[in-house]
Amino acid sequence: MNDIKVKVNDLSLRYGTNPALKNISMNIPEKQVTAFIGPSGCGKSTFLRTLNRMNDLIDNVTIEGEVLIDNINIYDKNIDVVNLRKKVGMIFQKSNPFAKSIYENIAFGPRINGINQKSKLDEIVEVSLRQAAIWDEVKDRLFNSALSLSGGQQQRICIARTLAVNPDIILMDEPASALDPISTSKIEELIHELKTQYTIIIVTHNMQQAARTSDYTAFFYMGDLVEMNTTEKIFSNPSKKQTEDYISGRFG
Amino acid sequence: MMMNRNLKDTIVESLTGVSVLLIIFIIVSILAVTIAGGWPNLNWAFLSEFPRDGMTKGGIFPAIIGTAVMTIIMAVAAVPFGVITAIYLAEYANEKSWFAKTIRFAVKTLAVVPSIIFGLFGLGFFIGFVGKNIDGLLNGGELKWGQPNILWASLTMALLTLPVVIVAVEEAIRTIPREMREASLALGATKWQTIKKIVIPGSVSGILTGTILAVSRGAGEVAPILFTGAAYFLSDLPHSLSDQFMSLGYHIYIMSTQSSDVDATLPIQFATTLVLLLLTFSLNAIAVVLRYKIRKKEK
Numbered sequence: 017m018n019d020i021k022v023k024v025n026d027l028s029l030r031y032g033t034n035p036a037l038k039n040i041s042m043n044i045p046e047k048q049v050t051a052f053i054g055p056s057g058c059g060k061s062t063f064l065r066t067l068n069r070m071n072d073l074i075d076n077v078t079i080e081g082e083v084l085i086d087n088i089n090i091y092d093k094n095i096d097v098v099n100l101r102k103k104v105g106m107i108f109q110k111s112n113p114f115a116k117s118i119y120e121n122i123a124f125g126p127r128i129n130g131i132n133q134k135s136k137l138d139e140i141v142e143v144s145l146r147q148a149a150i151w152d153e154v155k156d157r158l159f160n161s162a163l164s165l166s167g168g169q170q171q172r173i174c175i176a177r178t179l180a181v182n183p184d185i186i187l188m189d190e191p192a193s194a195l196d197p198i199s200t201s202k203i204e205e206l207i208h209e210l211k212t213q214y215t216i217i218i219v220t221h222n223m224q225q226a227a228r229t230s231d232y233t234a235f236f237y238m239g240d241l242v243e244m245n246t247t248e249k250i251f252s253n254p255s256k257k258q259t260e261d262y263i264s265g266r267f268g
Numbered sequence: 269m270m271m272n273r274n275l276k277d278t279i280v281e282s283l284t285g286v287s288v289l290l291i292i293f294i295i296v297s298i299l300a301v302t303i304a305g306g307w308p309n310l311n312w313a314f315l316s317e318f319p320r321d322g323m324t325k326g327g328i329f330p331a332i333i334g335t336a337v338m339t340i341i342m343a344v345a346a347v348p349f350g351v352i353t354a355i356y357l358a359e360y361a362n363e364k365s366w367f368a369k370t371i372r373f374a375v376k377t378l379a380v381v382p383s384i385i386f387g388l389f390g391l392g393f394f395i396g397f398v399g400k401n402i403d404g405l406l407n408g409g410e411l412k413w414g415q416p417n418i419l420w421a422s423l424t425m426a427l428l429t430l431p432v433v434i435v436a437v438e439e440a441i442r443t444i445p446r447e448m449r450e451a452s453l454a455l456g457a458t459k460w461q462t463i464k465k466i467v468i469p470g471s472v473s474g475i476l477t478g479t480i481l482a483v484s485r486g487a488g489e490v491a492p493i494l495f496t497g498a499a500y501f502l503s504d505l506p507h508s509l510s511d512q513f514m515s516l517g518y519h520i521y522i523m524s525t526q527s528s529d530v531d532a533t534l535p536i537q538f539a540t541t542l543v544l545l546l547l548t549f550s551l552n553a554i555a556v557v558l559r560y561k562i563r564k565k566e567k
Contacts, residue, residue, distance in 0.1 A: 068454060075362075102456030112447035114466060124465070125455040174451070181455050 021046035021185065021215045022067065027081035029062060029071065036062050038239045039081070044232075049207060049216045051230035051247065053223060055267065058236040060219045064187050067217065068104040069097050085185070102129070105178035109190040111170035113162035113177070118145075118154050121162045121173055125181035140180050148176035149206050168199025175206065186210065188218040192225065204229050223263055227251050235259045302545055305538030314539055323501060323523070324532040328540050333505055334418070334513035335547075338493070339483045341422035341509075342429065347479050349426070350433025351468075357434070358441040359463055379431035383491040390424030390496035391416075412510055419509035421497025428492050429482035436481060440474020441467055473559050480555035484548045490517040500526070516544045 022044035029037040037059045044050050052060040065071045067083060069090060082089045090100050102125075113121050122141040131137060141158070145151040150172040154165070162173050171191060178186060188207070192200040207216055207229050220226050226233050227247060234244035235258070243256045254260045261267055317327030353371070361368035399413035399420065407413075444467055452462040468475075490498070499512040500522055506513045520540050523533045 070450065070454065073450070073453070098456050098458050101454055106450075106454040108447060108450065108454075110447060112445070112451045114448060114451065115470065124452070124457075128455070128457045128461050128465070177451075177455065 018045040018048055020044070021085065022217075023084040023087075025082045025084070027063075027066060027079070027083060029059075029066060029080075030078045031074075032076050036239055037066070040241045042234060042241060042244050044215065044217060046215050047211055047213070048231040049211050049218060049229055050232040050234065051226035052217070052219045052234050052236060053221075053226050053262070054236035054242075055262070056221075057238075059239040060234075060236045061189055063236065064189055064217060064219050065106075067185070067187055068101050068106055070106065072097060102181050103183055104185045104187060105181060105183035107171070107174055107178060107186065107188040107191045109193055111167060111174050111194070113165075113170050113173050115161065115163055117159045118162045118165070118173060119158040121177050122180045125177060129181070144176040144180040145173075147179050147210070148172045149202065149209070150176060166199070168195045168202060171195060171199070171203060172206065175203075175210075179210075183214065185215045185217065188216065190219050190221060193221060200225070223251075235262060237262070299545075302538060302542050305535070306540075306542030309535040309539040310542060314536075315543070318503065319501065319536075322528055324527070324529055324536075328514075328516065328519060328536070328543065330502055330505055331514040331516045331519040331540070332543065334498075335487055335516045335544075337506065338418055338422050338425065338497075338513060338515060339487050341419065342425045342486050343479055343483055345423055346426035346429050346433050346482055347475070350430050350478065350482075351437050351475055353430075354434050354437035354441060355463060355467070358438050359459070359467065375431050375434050378427070379435075383428055383489055384494075386424055386428045386492040387495050389427070390420055390492060394420035394423055395496060416495065416497045416499075416512055417510045418497050418506050418513045421493040421513070424492045424496045425486045425489060428489065429486045432482045432485060433478040436478030437471060437474045440471035440477075443474075444470045473563060477555045477559050480551050480558070484551035484555070487551070488517050488544060488548050490515070490521055493518065516540060516547070520544065 020043045024040055024042050024044075027037060027040045028035065040063060052064060054060045062071065066079060067085075067090075071077050071079065079091060082091055084090075085100075085104065088095070114124065116124070119141055122144050123137045126137055126140050131140070142151065142155075145154060150169060153169060154173075157164075162170060165173060175186075175191075192203045195203065204225065207218065210216060211231075218226075218229065220229075230247045232244065233247040233250040235242045235250065235254075235256075237258055242258050243250070243254065245255070250259060251263055254263065314327040315332065316329050318329055320326035353375075357368065357371060361371070395414060395416060399415065402413040403409060403411060448466050448470065449462055452466045453459070457465070493515060497512055498515045498518040502512060502514055520537060523537045523540065524530060527533045
């Protein structure tokens with residue numbers, strides 16, 4: 017196993033009095049793809065959002081336990097959430113480019129970090145779009161609205177936008193669930209390339225996708241982490257009956 | 269039984285039809301009477317000249333300028349204040365807190381206060397309190413700010429139109445999808461950066477619409493400026509914020525009730541009314557077009 021990038025210790029989360037995550041502990045390896053699978057409502061997306069503290073935005077959420085990223089607890093009182101989110105980028109289920117040009121979408125993150133020099137921004141935009149494998153498709157219309165692109169292209173613009181902030185970790189919340197098969201396979205190829213540089217954590221409904229893209233897989237059920245192991249092991253020889261039932265399609 | 273139901277249907281349909289026709293009839297007759305009476309008297313001289321001969325002749329130039337300047341000052345005061353309040357309500361306020369509820373209640377109440385009350389408030393607060401105290405502190409008690417002027421009238425009007433701005437802007441802010449805010453925050457933007465770069469630019473249509481609706485409302489109101497700055501007649505345009513001004517709405521009122529010869533001023537009344545209607549209608553039309561264009565662009 018690679019070095020541990022994220023270490024979660026005994027994490028619980030409640031909405032009001034409603035437990036959504038129960039005593040989750042896991043280690044997420046660096047520069048690998050880790051997939052979270054499980055039926056709807058099992059807590060996998062909620063768990064993903066605890067890793068960049070996106071749940072902070074929701075009222076009435078109580079979180080206990082700790083999440084260590086590079087051995088620093090991100091729920092520590094003196095953690096700056098803004099810096100955390102620069103380090104832990106996020107791709108959402110529904111592609112959400114801003115109603116701005118392609119260029120301005122990518123330049124958004126660098127700009128809020130105080131980079132205003134045009135040559136520097138140009139460079140970041142090109143590098144990020146190339147990394148997201150969409151440069152050739154959009155290089156002639158960088159100043160067109162990002163909303164004019166197709167769904168799959170929009171999602172890759174969102175990935176490029178996240179890369180432009182230079183994160184260590186990229187969280188992906190069902191990034192291809194709204195896309196057609198061709199766009200999906202492009203995103204999957206991209207994930208494969210990005211893992212050489214980034215730690216990627218992906219939530220997916222699609223078990224084939226988890227099997228194809230990930231190195232490690234964690235199975236969640238009703239707010240519990242049932243088991244986590246290498247993807248190969250989970251899909252060929254899971255140690256828990258629940259996991260086996262789920263991956264063989266007996267429920268979910 | 270069947271007959272009975274069909275009959276009810278017919279009655280309801282006729283009633284709704286009659287109501288609609290009535291509304292159309294009212295609008296058309298207002299326009300027809302105003303245009304018929306006003307159009308022949310509407311010419312460049314009428315728009316560009318001062319009133320003459322005891323206001324029975326001449327134009328309405330100072331009233332047009334007065335109304336324009338008053339609405340500009342009003343917008344400058346009301347729009348930033350309204351936008352900031354709307355941002356607070358939509359982005360920062362905890363919906364359940366008593367403070368947010370109090371603000372909401374205040375905005376709603378402000379929207380239903382009769383306009384004459386705003387006039388009295390302006391007289392008491394801006395002139396009687398703020399103006400008098402400025403005079404006492406800066407001018408050694410000499411009367412300058414403690415009397416009606418265009419500044420106090422505009423600020424009074426700003427209070428009246430504030431709810432319009434707040435509601436329009438807050439609505440626009442709330443239509444910005446949560447995903448947009450999340451995308452910005454997930455890139456490491458602070459809440460303020462998100463508001464500045466995503467929420468406000470995305471609410472431009474609402475801010476513009478609110479501004480124009482406020483301006484078109486304020487341009488036509490008379491009661492709030494009655495005691496706070498509008499003048500019966502002035503031989504000169506206002507030169508400073510402490511001068512009084514003439515206004516279109518007030519001009520119509522005095523022409524039709526206070527004039528020495530009401531019949532002689534009838535053509536002026538009609539033409540002034542037409543100018544005021546054209547002004548407010550075109551402002552509303554601009555608001556509608558702007559909103560439509562920006563919505564289309566957003567998609």
